[in-house]
Amino acid sequence: MTAPGNAPVWPWEAPLQGRLKASPEDFRVEELPATLPDGAGEHLWLEIEKRGLNTEDVAVWIARSAGVGRGAVSYAGRKDRHAVTRQWFSVACAPEVDSASWAVPKPGEAIAADAWLRVCRHARHARKLRTGHLAGNRFTLRLRELEGDGDMAEQVLERIRAGGVPAYFGEQRFGHANRERAYDWLGGGRRPRGRNQRSLLLSAARAELFNAVLAERVRRGDWDRILPGERVNLDGTGSVFTAESVDAELEARAARLDVHPTGPLWGRGDPGTGGEVRELEDAVAAQHEVLVRGLEAEGLKAARRALRLVPRSMEWEWETSRVLRLQLELGPGEYATSVVEALMRTSAGE
Incomplete structure (x- = not known):
């Protein structure tokens, strides 16, 4: 049986070796909402794009900006820090609270020098956003410094698309x-x-x-x-x-x-x-x-x-012989890294 923390076992040998997340821009995630705010209610919903921050970092910033406790902020799912991600949050707050007046932290101040966030859109809604209430996630990944068998990689990609x-x-x-x-x-x-x-x-x-x-x-x-x-x-x-x-x-x-x-x-x-x-x-x-x-x-x-x-959709393109762009749409709670690890061994330190 597996000991705590052992690496996953895969049904085939990964044909490639390379790097994932050489930069946060190589791992992009867009949350697909199950519901959109309708414009009225006690909860302010915000779609936020972030880089170099985890979901909890953003939740704390929202709570402070809105003048409420951290428990008033919710989200559907957590997103990675080492990525560029877009997701929805909700905060229970007074009707006069307007995110347009919030001071977005600048890199090097309350956040890391290479981190940022921005509010893409916002609207009111009658209900808060609950954990797991999302339709899925869309990923755009770039795998870099690839080495290995390109022909076998194509076969594995087709196998993943067909059978998961x-x-x-x-x-x-x-x-x-x-x-x-x-x-x-x-x-x-x-x-x-x-x-x-x-x-x-x-x-x-x-x-x-x-x-x-x-x-x-x-x-x-x-x-x-x-x-x-x-x-x-x-x-x-x-x-x-x-x-x-x-x-x-x-x-x-x-x-x-x-x-x-x-x-x-x-x-x-x-x-x-x-x-x-x-x-x-x-x-x-x-x-x-x-x-x-x-x-x-x-x-x-x-x-x-x-x-x-099983990916809902999966497309890929070889941008060069050593760079593969992979686009996936997955359901809630599914991990793009499962697809990547079945295809590629990561370099040391990844």
Whole structure:
């Protein structure tokens, strides 16, 4: 079984080696909103583009600018610091609060010398923006200093577009040492400071367990197949059902990408799996007993996540023999780095 922090296991050898995020401009993310503000209400929604800042940095700036507590600010999902990203925030504030008068921090002042942010648009809405309330994300990535087998890279790209990749949680999910902090806390160590840090550590713990299960399924060669006793995800939805047995029709649906096998987001309650799927997941859980017990003690409810990530759209262009531009559209909670890592080993220090 995977030890804490082990690298993901992939079903094929990456044909390329290169650099991701040689600069933040090489990793661009545009959040695709599930809802747009309608112009009236107690919540001010803001679409913000940022560079060199994480989502929490921006949330703190919004709260200070609006003269409210940090808890009044919300967002649908976190975005990477080492990127140029665009996403929506909402803040509960008085009707007279107008973001047009806010002082945007300048590089070298309250933020790093190469960081910036700007408000792209804003409007009022009756409801706040809730975690996970987004349609997806659109990515434009540049992979640089590439070396390797270009012909094989084309085959892998086509394979990913047609059949997806293992849906590992990316390193962004674990942040700076959050995996280690989660083990420490849930093993009886120091509790996190505040609700936001608690949420980050619980997310890291769940991701660690999910990735360990997925890595074992990849080793077995059945990460993209439905097994008897599987909890099966309907593509593009949060709906799952149990496959007591697997017939030709269900195998065909999985091959068409209509349904996907799932892994555990650990918490209280029966996971609903059976047979060898349950045995595998229980064996992984036994290797991570501290996380399992801690997540249950914290009251999280068991849930499922698809083991397979299939890009909604995927295009690429070789700008030079050593630079590849990759454009992806992914669903909520899916990581572009899973696609990149299945294609390319990153250079040391990446």
